[in-house]
Amino acid sequence: MRRTMGLWVTLALLLALRANPGDAHEAALQVDPWVRSLVSAGVAASSTKREALGGGLAHYTWKVRVGPDRYDAITVHRVVRESSPWVPARTRRAVFMVHGDLWGFVPAFLTRTSVTMMPEDRSLAAFLASEDVDVWGLDLRWVAVPEAETDFAFMADWTLGTHVKDVGTGLALADVVRRASGSGGNERMFLLGWSRGATIGYAYLDAESQRPRGQRRVDGFVPMDMVLRFAPEAKQQREWACQRYLLLQMDRDAGRTEGGLLGPGAGLPLRLLGMLAAQHPEQAPSPLLVPPSLATLPALTNRRLAIIAAGKTETLFEAFNLKALTPDYHLTATIPDAAGVPDKTAFTPEPLLFGYFQQAAPYQSLNEVVETEKQLCGLDVPYDDHLKDVKVPVLYVGAAGGVGSYGEYSLRLLGSTDVTRLIVRNRPEGQRALDVGHADLFLARDARVRVWQPMLQWLEAH
Template sequence: MKTLKSLFRFFMITILSSVIIVLFYSCEKPISDELYLEDSVSIEESLPWQDLLSQLDLGSEILFVQQDESIQDVVDAAKSGSVIYIEPGNYQEEISIDKLDLKLIGLGLTPDDLIIKNAEKSNIEIINLYDQSGFDNLQNKSFNSGKSSCLNNMTREDLGGGIAHYQFEVVMGPGEFDVVRIHRVVRESRAYKPVRTKGHVFMVHGAIQDFDDVFLTAGAETIDAKTSSSFYLASNDIDVWGIDMGWNMVPLETTDFSFMQGWGIEKDIDHALTAMSIARLIRGLTRQGFSRMNLLGFSYGVQIVYGAADRETQQHWFRRDIKGIIPVDYAFKYDNESLQATACSDADYKEYLLNSPQYQDDRGAGFMAFANLTLNAPNDPSQFNSSLTNLQFFMANTSQVFCAGNQDEFFYTDPFRFIRQTVNIAPYWPMQIFYEVSACGCPTRDVTFDDHLGEISLPILYIGSEIATGEAGIFSSSLTASTDITNHIVPGYSHSDLWLGYDADQLVWSPLRNWLKNHK
């Protein structure tokens, strides 16, 4: 019963946020200790692997041949037009290629670590990452198929303590907002030289949030291993990656949302999986190998985690990017009839809005305004309830649902940190996604990204907060075929406490780190 009530309160955030918006607008271990650190640097000033990255074709399907795998097997699994990258190893096999426009590229890290029988005969180009002279002729090589490289921009920022934050802006399609931002937070021996890591994770943010809001800064005034989950993981030799979805790029002043028509969860899954392939490529270029990656999703990101894993059950092994999944504090499916009924009712309403038509959900804009008002005048009487201050009203309406507490205190999180986080959220996200999240939990509604849930056999770590989704999220993993499932419920915590809490490093990030090191 406690779990039911907690999940119901979590589900009620949809209603709560709508009311607030209406009210507001009606009222007007490192390899080396040597560190060479620099400030944010643009792609033009970057080191050779960066130059190489800008020359490679990121617009085609990317596949990988890892050590002890067969090049021919990957060729057979590839589609015409794919690019296949070959990890260092000794490949003594005859290769037959009968597909159009298939590109094979071998990456050598040392002079003797890559041997491919009849590489030239098989039209396999070799890039020797140890040989600087090899980069001098990049413009004369046919690495790029003629398609846009898709890489718009790249920056590197020193976060201190030997931790760097990279951002890669990548075009995913023809639309103005068909673009994602890929993040990497990693420990370095010196600038642009990541240490050999001991685990990896690709992190997907929740609704109306981005990577920085949840996993990097998350409202903190100082980023360190106590305040930032990605910094903590990187300082413990985890290679941390993440994504900002295209709808994060939509500015507040936007008035025409027709581009959001049909923008559903499948599109975000496309973007997430493509971003993971690019992350695997960059890991290989920076001497981490091409291993498949663990995919973490928080809140709405749980839909992406299960949906992407669902899709990959129908793909050849060599075309898969996911090694394990980590759903965090959301229920993909419900085993409770009352919650199923609520999901169905919610889906009905959102379908009505879509048909109006209303293609955007603007809760983010309302929350941003609400948080800005509180941050700028926390002790002023609230225009919504004069018996409370702005801070008290904000805390009363966000406690339990987001942070455990009440109108006078948050038990585990600094309320002003949560407010600063809220100020920076995304103003809009697609209504189609909002509808599909509810439809997924409704037994009478059909969505396309849950058809093969029972075929998922990947390792699963479920992390839940007791006050929000709690144990309800365990049911979803029980529907899979996985034989490696770990459940970690954090006592007392609510939804946002998992990333903002004073002791989140001990209660949440440490167990996550240990799981990642055991599932690398």
């Protein structure tokens, strides 16, 4: 059956490529050489996988080669309700999700951590699929780079533009598969990007806006908790971005190709921190390096250090003499002790957080981080020249303790007139240090009610 599914996907791609040259869809595929290479190589046929999720849902994956080097590959994901095993149900609405730093599609959107089977209301992708939305997404190239790798020269040419192209390949695959299975018709997809995935989403739409209408694949955009450019009044945050850009640019000029805001191999210590917090929570002092600003505290346990990393994420930036993206930026909200130090999580269960840390990808390419910081610094980049031509409906979802309202100015750079804003908050702006965090949008106990349900309503309305 798995082979049959793969052959069906490849046949769908071949039919799309051999369609009437005057067809708008054929024209779109003609400008995507990676789709043609996928078809000729038969990659989809040899690597289609299916995983039952329960509740009548399934998770499909395709390994797609997008270049000549060994790590030039992406994994395309699909989470969908099935009529029967290997037979996805027909749907009208579809969304394509792009993850951000550290976490690929599965930990970011399926919330699959140390728990084998997550209930439907604990995963954004499964929740939407259970409501008859066809959910697609991808793992960017660096997600699959193994922990044992030491030579990262292959990352030298990976840029935001590379990821934009890969998103286009994923969208093309989703498009032809949906058409072949009877879903979608002429319906386009929504594009959702979280964190740096939103930056990639903006760049994709910027490029797609220059194509004829019939060659576009996205008809709605959901940027989640990210800023593209800071508002003129956010001078301090722009200065912080410039500092990060200059430091990272120096590293790149020195020949480094791997790394992110928290240094080379940032996923490795985060994975270890999650493992120690889950398996040896009360071990003290923790064997991991404690940020300088925490050095005066009594010996920290593994559990406490993990909670601080999530709830006071800015301390991780301080270890590199940097400032975070926004003031008091954090991954998940926490409850502090009498001294004001995070003591326990506020909205996300601790076991889920610790499992989430363990799913971090070991490595990331440096170029896209440098380019993003350059853009945030206000300097010229090739990814936002046509934002005024982007006129699709937009839903911005912000976490008040993450990027939050800082991401709203970016919406004004678009040509869209149908713009909805959802800032998830529990406290006034002056208390953002304790408010809903960047990853609480997916991990919090009440995320389904406060984030996913309003998102579903917006998708249905558009």
